[in-house]
Amino acid sequence: MSIKAPSTRGWRPPPLISDPRLRWLIIIGVVVYLYFALSSVNINVERLIRGLDRGSRMFAGFLQPDFTTRWRDIQAGLIESLTMTVVSTVIGIIISIPIGFGAARNMAPMPIYLFCRGLITISRTFQEVIIAIVFVVMFGFGPLAGVLTLSFATIGFLAKLLAEDIEEIDAAQVEATRTTGASWLQTVTYGVLPQVSPRLVGLSIYRFDINLRESAIVGVVGAGGIGATLQTAFTRYDFDIASAILIIIIVLVMITELISSYIRRRLQ
Amino acid sequence: MPVSLEQDRRVWQRYDRATVLKRWAWWIVATIVVLGCWQIISGATRWEFVADAPQQLAQLVVRAFPPRWDYMSELWKPLWDTVNIATLGTLVGLIIAFPVAFLAARNTTPHPVIRIIALLIIVVSRSVNSLIWALMLVALIGPGLLAGIIAIGLRSIGFLGKLFYEAIEETSIEPIEAIASTGASRFQVLTYAYLPQVLPAFTGVTVFRWDINIRESTVLGLVGAGGLGIALNSSINSLQWDRAGMIFVVIFVMVLISEWISARVRKAII
Numbered sequence: 001m002s003i004k005a006p007s008t009r010g011w012r013p014p015p016l017i018s019d020p021r022l023r024w025l026i027i028i029g030v031v032v033y034l035y036f037a038l039s040s041v042n043i044n045v046e047r048l049i050r051g052l053d054r055g056s057r058m059f060a061g062f063l064q065p066d067f068t069t070r071w072r073d074i075q076a077g078l079i080e081s082l083t084m085t086v087v088s089t090v091i092g093i094i095i096s097i098p099i100g101f102g103a104a105r106n107m108a109p110m111p112i113y114l115f116c117r118g119l120i121t122i123s124r125t126f127q128e129v130i131i132a133i134v135f136v137v138m139f140g141f142g143p144l145a146g147v148l149t150l151s152f153a154t155i156g157f158l159a160k161l162l163a164e165d166i167e168e169i170d171a172a173q174v175e176a177t178r179t180t181g182a183s184w185l186q187t188v189t190y191g192v193l194p195q196v197s198p199r200l201v202g203l204s205i206y207r208f209d210i211n212l213r214e215s216a217i218v219g220v221v222g223a224g225g226i227g228a229t230l231q232t233a234f235t236r237y238d239f240d241i242a243s244a245i246l247i248i249i250i251v252l253v254m255i256t257e258l259i260s261s262y263i264r265r266r267l268q
Numbered sequence: 269m270p271v272s273l274e275q276d277r278r279v280w281q282r283y284d285r286a287t288v289l290k291r292w293a294w295w296i297v298a299t300i301v302v303l304g305c306w307q308i309i310s311g312a313t314r315w316e317f318v319a320d321a322p323q324q325l326a327q328l329v330v331r332a333f334p335p336r337w338d339y340m341s342e343l344w345k346p347l348w349d350t351v352n353i354a355t356l357g358t359l360v361g362l363i364i365a366f367p368v369a370f371l372a373a374r375n376t377t378p379h380p381v382i383r384i385i386a387l388l389i390i391v392v393s394r395s396v397n398s399l400i401w402a403l404m405l406v407a408l409i410g411p412g413l414l415a416g417i418i419a420i421g422l423r424s425i426g427f428l429g430k431l432f433y434e435a436i437e438e439t440s441i442e443p444i445e446a447i448a449s450t451g452a453s454r455f456q457v458l459t460y461a462y463l464p465q466v467l468p469a470f471t472g473v474t475v476f477r478w479d480i481n482i483r484e485s486t487v488l489g490l491v492g493a494g495g496l497g498i499a500l501n502s503s504i505n506s507l508q509w510d511r512a513g514m515i516f517v518v519i520f521v522m523v524l525i526s527e528w529i530s531a532r533v534r535k536a537i538i
Contacts, residue, residue, distance in 0.1 A: 037352040041413045051409035058408060080312065083305035090302050125523045129399065129487040130516070133504060138324045140317030143309045217399045220491060224312065230400065231491070234407045242404070246396065253395040 054237070061239030062246075070229065070241050077226035078248065080143050081215040084225055088147045088215075089208045092154025097200075099155055100162030101188070107166060116159065123156025128214045132223040143224030150211045150218070157210070161203055162196060169195045202267055205260040212256055216249050332513030339514045343499060347518060349413055350495035353488065354481035354526075357420025362474055365425045369432030376436055376462065386429075394426030398484045402493040411492035419493055420481050427477050435469040436462065472534045479530035486519050 017023040067074070102108045102116035123131075128149055135145040135152075169192060177191035219227025226245060233242035271278050283291070370376045372386035402419035409415055439462055447461040489497020496515055503511035 033355075037356055040348065040352060041356070041417065043414055044410065044412070047410045054408050058404075079308065083308045086302060086305040087309055121524075122520075125483070125520050126516070127483050127487045129490060130500070130519070133500075134328070137328055138321045140314050142313050144313040144318065147309055213395065213397055217397045220399060220403070224309075227400075231403055234403045237407060239407075246400070249400075250392055250395040254391060 054239075057237075058239040058243070062243040064240055065244035065247055066238075066240035067244045070233070070238075073229045074226070074241075074245055074248070077219070077229040077245075078252075080146075081212070081219075081225040081227075082252075084143050084146045084150060084215045085208065085212045088150030089154060089204065089211050091147070091151040092158060092207065092211075093204050095151065096155050096158035096162060099159040101166065101192075103159055103163035104166035106169075106171075107188075107192070116163075120156050120160045120163075123152050124160065128153050128218060129221055132218040132221050136222050141222040141224075146215060146218045146223035146225055149223055150214060153214065154207050154211065157207055158200075158203055162200055165196045165199055166192060198267055202264045205263055209253070209256050209260055213249075213253055328509060331507075331509035332516075334510070335513035335517050336510040337514065339511050340518070343496070343515065343518055346489070346494075346496045346499045347522065349416075350485050350489075350497075350522070351482070353413060353416040353420055353485040353493070353495050354478060356417045357485065358424055358474065358478045358481050360417060360421025361424025361428050361477070364421070365428035365432055366470075368425065368429045369436060370458070370462075372429060373433040373436035375439070376458070386433075390426045390429040390433075392426070393422055393424075394430065396423070398423035398481075399487060399491060402488045403491050406492045411494070413494040416485060416488045416493035416495060419488060420485055423484070424477050424481065427480075428473060431473045432466070432470055435466045435473070439465045468537050472537050475530045475533045479526050482526040483523055486522075 015023060017026065099116050099119060102112045103120055105113060108116065131152055132145060132149040135148045139145045139148065173195065174187060174191040177187050182190065215225045215227075216230070217225075217227045219225040219229070220231050222228065226249065230242060230245045233239075233245060271280055281288075368386050368389055371378070371382050372390060374383070377383040377386070398419050401422045402415060405415035405419050409418075443465065444457060444461040447457050452460065485495050485497075486500075487497050489495045489499070490501050492498070496519060500512060500515045503509070503515060
């Protein structure tokens with residue numbers, strides 16, 4: 001009787017998808033998809049080589065950003081972006097709270113629930129820029145369209161998370177408040193809000209960060225902010241000005257992110 | 269807890285006087301800041317254009333409904349392009365974010381200096397919106413799908429990299445020490461101890477980002493980076509709102525489907 005050498009007993013880690021048929025189906029599907037997807041991307045090599053030349057100019061622009069030539073435009077755009085962020089975040093929070101309550105299954109009757117959920121879905125489905133296009137048509141060019149866009153996007157984000165939070169609250173506290181004879185409004189302020197408000201504050205600050213980032217792009221369709229100046233700089237190939245704006249955006253986002261993470265840590 | 273005496277009755281208050289005053293001061297400062305910001309916005313607004321917003325909306329709705337359903341035959345190609353931008357872009361982001369995350373995680377980075385560089389890559393990528401990356405790339409390599417794919421990829425590095433490295437930092441140390449004590453090389457420790465622990469999180473995060481990228485890639489065409497945005501841009505510029513309405517419907521359905529897929533996949537992993 002011969003004994004097999006132990007070296008032939010190999011061990012392999014278990015695969016992520018255990019069903020071999022499903023695994024191979026997914027692998028083959030991915031390969032077929034990649035083939036068709038990549039073949040639909042036609043790459044213009046000549047254009048790419050020209051791009052490399054521009055790339056080096058852009059890189060040079062990044063090393064020597066030009067803050068001064070268009071400083072007035074940049075300053076105006078920045079102030080607009082920042083004010084848009086502040087106003088839209090505040091408006092968004094104020095509207096999100098009732099919508100969030102309406103979209104919580106345990107707080108609202110069915111018709112209101114469906115309406116609020118529908119609003120949240122629409123806000124979350126469309127990218128900010130698309131919403132900005134519609135608001136620019138409605139309210140004309142300028143920062144007001146941007147403010148409304150960012151407020152609308154804020155509602156989709158905050159109200160959804162708030163609603164999920166409210167659906168998970170401890171019902172005992174609500175009941176206890178109600179048994180004291182509290183009205184609906186009193187039940188909400190004393191039984192529900194204290195349970196969800198710490199997270200609401202944290203999420204609002206997080207949304208402020210997002211709004212600042214988004215306020216830099218809605219200008220591309222005319223809704224105010226630094227975006228329009230940035231687009232002009234790129235289409236004129238003024239890479240040194242574009243890089244100055246990008247550096248300012250990155251630094252601003254980093255600063256607000258630091259502040260907001262500091263505040264959120266103190267709240268917890 | 270401060271308790272004050274009022275006509276020989278003890279009255280309980282949540283905060284003492286100093287805290288109350290400080291809170292009021294903060295609220296007043298915040299209100300002034302917001303109102304000041306609103307002044308600036310309001311000053312830059314042409315209110316006579318705002319006044320006729322309801323009419324504009326009514327016109328828009330009348331023009332956009334019903335959407336031109338037969339325009340769909342021309343939308344299949346941009347739709348396919350949009351899905352490809354999102355998917356291939358996510359793939360580009362994934363390929364770059366994977367090593368960057370291991371360099372950025374405190375427990376796997378080879379050197380603190382390299383860690384700072386990796387973190388810097390993540391921060392820069394995250395701070396710049398994909399539409400801005402697209403603006404830049406269209407100026408660099410010309411309009412088209414490739415610019416869109418790279419733009420989505422560049423934006424995804426930061427998102428994926430950040431969540432990846434946080435997952436790596438949360439790995440438990442026991443399996444890693446166990447594998448290392450068998451005399452495994454650094455690479456083997458990585459593949460047999462770290463990867464099995466982080467792979468589910470990585471997959472979930474990647475699918476989540478793909479879902480976001482589908483949404484973002486619908487607008488990249490507005491700056492010339494391919495997909496549905498190009499069709500949207502030309503429809504709006506020629507004021508063909510019934511076509512734009514059709515594109516909105518397509519985007520809505522596509523995003524809902526991608527959200528459903530991503531939710532299903534993430535549920536299957538967890």
